[in-house]
Amino acid sequence: MGPLAAWLMKKVDAIWDGKIKPGFEMLVNNFSAGILSAGLAVASFYVFGPIFRAISDALGSGVDWLIAHSLLPLASIIIEPAKVLFLNNAINHGVLTPLGINQSAETGQSILFLLEANPGPGVGLLIAYSIFGTGLAKSTAPAAAIIQFFGGIHEIYFPYVLMKPLTLLATISGGMVGILTLTIFNAGLRAPAAPGSIIAVFLQTPGGSFVGVALSVLLSATTSFVIASIILRASRKSDDNGDLAAATAQMEGMKGKKSSVSGVLTDIEANTEQADEAREAATRSTPIHKIVFACDAGMGSSAMGASVLRNKIKKAGFTDVTVVNVAIANLVDDVDLIVTHQDLTPRARDKAPSAQHVSVSNFMSSPKYDEIVEELRETNGAPAT
Numbered sequence: 001m002g003p004l005a006a007w008l009m010k011k012v013d014a015i016w017d018g019k020i021k022p023g024f025e026m027l028v029n030n031f032s033a034g035i036l037s038a039g040l041a042v043a044s045f046y047v048f049g050p051i052f053r054a055i056s057d058a059l060g061s062g063v064d065w066l067i068a069h070s071l072l073p074l075a076s077i078i079i080e081p082a083k084v085l086f087l088n089n090a091i092n093h094g095v096l097t098p099l100g101i102n103q104s105a106e107t108g109q110s111i112l113f114l115l116e117a118n119p120g121p122g123v124g125l126l127i128a129y130s131i132f133g134t135g136l137a138k139s140t141a142p143a144a145a146i147i148q149f150f151g152g153i154h155e156i157y158f159p160y161v162l163m164k165p166l167t168l169l170a171t172i173s174g175g176m177v178g179i180l181t182l183t184i185f186n187a188g189l190r191a192p193a194a195p196g197s198i199i200a201v202f203l204q205t206p207g208g209s210f211v212g213v214a215l216s217v218l219l220s221a222t223t224s225f226v227i228a229s230i231i232l233r234a235s236r237k238s239d240d241n242g243d244l245a246a247a248t249a250q251m252e253g254m255k256g257k258k259s260s261v262s263g264v265l266t267d268i269e270a271n272t273e274q275a276d277e278a279r280e281a282a283t284r285s286t287p288i289h290k291i292v293f294a295c296d297a298g299m300g301s302s303a304m305g306a307s308v309l310r311n312k313i314k315k316a317g318f319t320d321v322t323v324v325n326v327a328i329a330n331l332v333d334d335v336d337l338i339v340t341h342q343d344l345t346p347r348a349r350d351k352a353p354s355a356q357h358v359s360v361s362n363f364m365s366s367p368k369y370d371e372i373v374e375e376l377r378e379t380n381g382a383p384a385t
Contacts (some may be wrong), residue, residue: 002102008036009032009033009036010041010257012032012036013029013032016028026141029303045277045293052090052094065279071185072111072179072183073175073176073177073179073180073183075115075175075179076115076171076172076173076174076175076177076178076179077172077176078091079091079115079116080168080171080172080175080176081168081172083116083154083158083171084158084161084162084168086155087307091116092115092116092117092192093192096112096115097112097113097117097192098380099112099325100112100113100188100189100192101191103188104189104190104191107186107271108190108206109166109188109189109190109206109209110188111179111182111183111187111188112179112188113188113189113190113191113192113204114179114182114188114189114193114201114213114216115179115195116195116196116378117192117193117196117200118178118196118201118216118217118220119148119149119152119154119173119196119197119201119217119221120169120175120178120216120217120218120219120220120221120224121170121172121174121175121178121220121221121223121224122148122149122154122156122157122171122224123145123148123149123221123224124144124170124171124174124220124221124222124223124224124225124226124228125142125157125160125161125167125170125171125174125224125225125228126142126144126148126157126160127141127145127225128170128224128225128228128229128232129141129160129228129232130142130145130231131229132228132229133232137160137163141160144156144157144160149197149198150197150198150199151195151197152193152194152195152196152197152198152199152200153195154195154196160273160378164231164232164235166231166235167228167231167232168192169227169231170223170224170225170226170227170231171224171228173223173227173295174220174221174222174223174224174225174227175220177219177223178216178217178220178223179216179218181212181215181216181220182212182213182216182220185209185212185215185216186209186212186213187205187208187209187211187212187213187216188206188209188213189201189204189205189206189209189213190204190205190206191204192204193237197223198217200216201213202214221266221348235323245295285345286336286379287336287379287380287381288321288336288337288356288375288376288379288380289320289321289322289336289380290321290322290324290334290336290337291306291309291313291321291322291323291324291333291335291336291337291338291339291372292323292324292325292331292335292337292338292339293305293306293309293323293324293325293326293338293340293363294325294326294327294328294331294337294338294339294340294344294348295325295327295328295341295344295363296327296328296344302325302326302363303325304363304364305325305339305360305363305364305366306323306324306325308363308364308365308369309323309339309369309372310323312370312373313367313372313373314371316376316377318376318380320380321376321380328340328344328347328348328350328351331348331351331352332351332352333351333352333353333354333355334351334352336355336356337355337356337357337358337372338352338355338356338358339357339358339368339372340357340358340359340360341359341360341361341363342359342361345357345359356383358371358372
């Protein structure tokens with residue numbers, strides 16, 4: 001529904017594009033987006049609800065079959081790739097958790113609570129990147145490992161997998177070893193560990209399962225580390241900032257919104273920013289016809305900033321320049337100039353490297369807007385009277 005919703009939203013916005021009084025853009029855009037979203041949500045419930053219910057029932061039957069035939073470790077073949085594709089919540093909360101609650105009510109614990117939440121495979125992969133990775137991936141992996149293991153935010157290691165999809169073998173193998181260990185020790189958790197932090201995992205561990213759970217996390221991390229290290233060393237090459245940034249953007253595209261931890265992975269060092277600014281300076285002699293304001297949601301603050309600049313440009317007499325606002329995740333590299341909050345500029349550069357980028361600290365009032373108008377006089381020539 002994501003691409004369809006975005007296409008419909010563009011069509012709806014086009015109905016009153018340029019017809020709204022300045023200052024009311026956010027009100028109209030928010031209400032139209034809300035009404036359209038509500039309609040799509042209702043339609044999706046009736047169209048896709050039965051489909052996902054059938055899928056959930058089928059997956060539940062599959063888990064029951066794996067348990068009955070002592071093949072539960074094979075579940076990692078589905079769980080680990082699904083995590084990277086952001087299907088983990090559907091599997092964990094839609095299938096494993098309901099079954100685990102039933103088991104826990106009968107026996108006091110369930111192995112199913114730790115199939116997806118085990119932090120071992122992810123932290124093993126990140127430790128391997130910390131030692132055998134290169135470039136930005138190596139420098140950010142230690143911090144990512146801490147966030148993933150103690151904070152329980154597993155999505156922080158997804159871009160590292162997307163950079164080298166072969167490392168899925170490491171996380172799958174680590175998950176299988178972890179589940180096998182839990183099976184051997186008949187260990188499990190009392191309730192779901194959310195988030196999947198080692199702290200939350202131990203808080204939900206019964207006294208009789210502590211050894212099994214601890215070994216499950218340790219051995220799964222070790223297995224993932226060993227296999228990932230072999231893969232990274234065998235394919236060792238220079239990984240520049242763009243690789244990790246592109247993988248992070250790909251992850252956010254699949255998630256459908258900005259990751260709460262992506263800033264750790266996309267921090268651009270000062271010398272890289274200077275190189276970007278030097279490249280942009282070379283493009284400032286070309287005419288500017290399309291200006292985009294980008295923020296997280298593409299509404300709110302960016303809509304107001306776009307309105308302010310649009311009015312300044314109209315007053316200056318430029319009729320061949322369009323100013324629009326979009327979500328930063330939807331940026332494409334066909335824009336002449338992009339205005340973003342200073343904290344989002346590195347992400348915008350990754351999405352549209354050939355555009356000129358302007359950073360502001362306040363969308364509503366910035367001296368940069370007057371500078372943009374002056375630049376238009378230089379690049380576009382005298383406005384039509």
